[in-house]
Amino acid sequence: MTSDPVSAPVLAASAVRWLAGRKVIVDGVTVSVDEGRTLGLIGPNGSGKSSLIRLLAGLRPPAAGKVTLDGKPMSGFARRELARRVSVVEQHSATEANVTVIDVVRLGRTPYRSALSPWTQDDDRIVTEALVRVGLNDRREQFWHTLSGGERQRVQLARALAQSPSVLILDEPTNHLDIQHQIDILRLVSELPLTTVVAIHDLNLAARFCDVIAVLSEGRLVACGSPTDILTEQMIADVFGVEAHISTSPHHGRLHIQFLM
Numbered sequence: 001m002t003s004d005p006v007s008a009p010v011l012a013a014s015a016v017r018w019l020a021g022r023k024v025i026v027d028g029v030t031v032s033v034d035e036g037r038t039l040g041l042i043g044p045n046g047s048g049k050s051s052l053i054r055l056l057a058g059l060r061p062p063a064a065g066k067v068t069l070d071g072k073p074m075s076g077f078a079r080r081e082l083a084r085r086v087s088v089v090e091q092h093s094a095t096e097a098n099v100t101v102i103d104v105v106r107l108g109r110t111p112y113r114s115a116l117s118p119w120t121q122d123d124d125r126i127v128t129e130a131l132v133r134v135g136l137n138d139r140r141e142q143f144w145h146t147l148s149g150g151e152r153q154r155v156q157l158a159r160a161l162a163q164s165p166s167v168l169i170l171d172e173p174t175n176h177l178d179i180q181h182q183i184d185i186l187r188l189v190s191e192l193p194l195t196t197v198v199a200i201h202d203l204n205l206a207a208r209f210c211d212v213i214a215v216l217s218e219g220r221l222v223a224c225g226s227p228t229d230i231l232t233e234q235m236i237a238d239v240f241g242v243e244a245h246i247s248t249s250p251h252h253g254r255l256h257i258q259f260l261m
């Protein structure tokens, strides 16, 4: 008897736990994301989204449980190898003063360079492509400190794309963006052939652009599945404490959540 091979998820956290001092911040969370899919992390402020993101990105080890990339423990990857595979844009990415947009995006190529490998035309092409994708190629010479919050977020995304990752992890990538750029960036991210994890507050955008949604509350995973299975009026009342009406949009066929205030 033959059966289809079962493919392992690209990125998976299994019963991960993380503590700040003695306080449990991430409490036994199991989530995974398959190749090319977009996993959205939602949950109230302080529910542990950023903390889980740092574990999934390999930026810190879990106190218990494990994170795997292509089925291999994250802890087994060398720093440089991990940086070639996984790009992260955190909520407040620090960047030095007196650098230009293109300087920041070029940093994305760091994992591919060494003292013996000069900057190549390929590096230039990849950096330009990333700038074009986020709509900032004409700002490449502008100084970082003169950019708006939303422009900085788009530059950080371009830096992450220039890393040519297979996994992209984004912590609230749209929180400074106007509505057009929110939609543009999430559409771009969801259409890229990358495996993506995105922490996001806007439930309508999560419904529209994520394939799978994981809901966190007080550090625990309370639900995980397709947007239609997960985003229910009951879940929104239980987890966010807000009454909502959910319908299917006649325009794009995805869920439309209205908050009843």
Ligand SMILES: Nc1ncnc2c1ncn2[C@@H]1O[C@H](COP(=O)(O)OP(=O)(O)OP(=O)(O)O)[C@@H](O)[C@H]1O
Residues within 6 Å of the ligand: 020, 021, 025, 043, 044, 045, 046, 047, 048, 049, 050, 051, 052
């Ligand atoms: N290093 C730390 N030391 C102490 N407490 C921490 C630390 N990191 C996170 N926390 C706490 O853990 C909880 C979860 O924080 P986290 O930033 O992961 O939540 P979040 O869901 O991303 O929140 P938000 O939606 O507000 O960005 C918060 O109560 C936060 O204060």
